[in-house]
Structure formats: structure tokens, C-alpha cells
Amino acid sequence: MPTGSFRSRIIDARTTWNNADTELHFTFNSTGARITIDYLMLEGSEEGLLGVARKNWFPPGELHHGSIEFNSRYTFYVGTSSTWPDGHYDLETVALHEFGHLVALEHTENNNHVMSGLGIGDATMRRVLANHDRNSIESMYGAEWGC
Numbered sequence: 001m002p003t004g005s006f007r008s009r010i011i012d013a014r015t016t017w018n019n020a021d022t023e024l025h026f027t028f029n030s031t032g033a034r035i036t037i038d039y040l041m042l043e044g045s046e047e048g049l050l051g052v053a054r055k056n057w058f059p060p061g062e063l064h065h066g067s068i069e070f071n072s073r074y075t076f077y078v079g080t081s082s083t084w085p086d087g088h089y090d091l092e093t094v095a096l097h098e099f100g101h102l103v104a105l106e107h108t109e110n111n112n113h114v115m116s117g118l119g120i121g122d123a124t125m126r127r128v129l130a131n132h133d134r135n136s137i138e139s140m141y142g143a144e145w146g147c
């Protein structure tokens with residue numbers, strides 16, 4: 001897994017999904033589904049592919065292994081400011097989107113949604129779940145209860 005600020009932004013994205021008040025939580029431990037994170041050249045990738053989430057469900061319905069790969073063809077902004085240099089892509093925005101794919105959320109056609117499939121430009125910042133994103137994950141994994 002990448003280190004430093006790169007790792008911190010991924011953890012921020014994970015925390016955003018964890019705070020969605022559903023029964024789904026990403027944790028650091030040695031049991032359960034394993035998720036790996038990489039930053040590497042995605043050979044032959046289509047123009048604009050910033051990252052990809054891969055998942056292996058086994059048995060059906062249970063995530064066994066997943067990965068998120070960030071395409072090193074692109075330069076990512078790994079800070080927390082709301083502005084950054086042209087030509088950099090906001091890592092937290094991409095990570096939040098790819099975590100959504102990892103748990104089987106699909107694209108929407110609304111640019112206000114984290115799961116928008118309309119593309120992420122170098123000025124796009126989506127670090128907060130839209131109601132639609134929350135409702136989608138809650139419908140799949142159930143609302144958190146008890147507290």
C-alpha cells in the first residue's frame with residue numbers, strides 16, 4: 001500500500017464510507033475480505049482511466065478479495081486543500097469512487113454523486129457522499145442500528 005499522504009487520503013476515503021451509517025465497515029485486520037491498494041501503470045488503459053477496482057466474490061455474495069489500483073499515468077493530488085495544481089487529480093475523490101465500486105455500487109449520471117460515471121476531471125472534488133450514494137449503500141448493506 002502506498003505510504004504518507006497518499007495512504008492518508010485513501011484512509012480518509014475509507015472513513016467517509018465507514019461514516020455512512022450502514023453495516024458495512026472497512027477495517028484494518030487480518031480476517032475478513034482482503035483489499036490491496038496499488039499505484040501502478042495500468043498498461044493499455046483507456047484515456048482518462050484514473051483507477052480501477054477489482055473484486056472477487058466467493059462464496060457468492062461475500063467479498064473475498066478486492067483491490068484498487070490507481071493509474072500512475074496520472075499525477076494525483078494527495079493533500080487536503082480544495083485547490084491544487086492543474087493536471088493533478090484529487091486522489092481522495094478517485095479513492096472514494098473506487099471504494100464504491102469495490103462494494104458493488106454502480107455508476108450514476110449525476111455529477112453531484114460520488115458514483116457519477118460522467119468522469120473525474122483535474123478540477124473535480126467529490127469527497128462527501130451524496131444522499132444517493134448513502135441510500136445506495138444502505139439499500140445493499142443495511143442501515144446501522146443500535147446507536
Ligand SMILES: [Zn+2]
Nearest residue numbers: 097101107117
Ligand atoms: Zn467508476
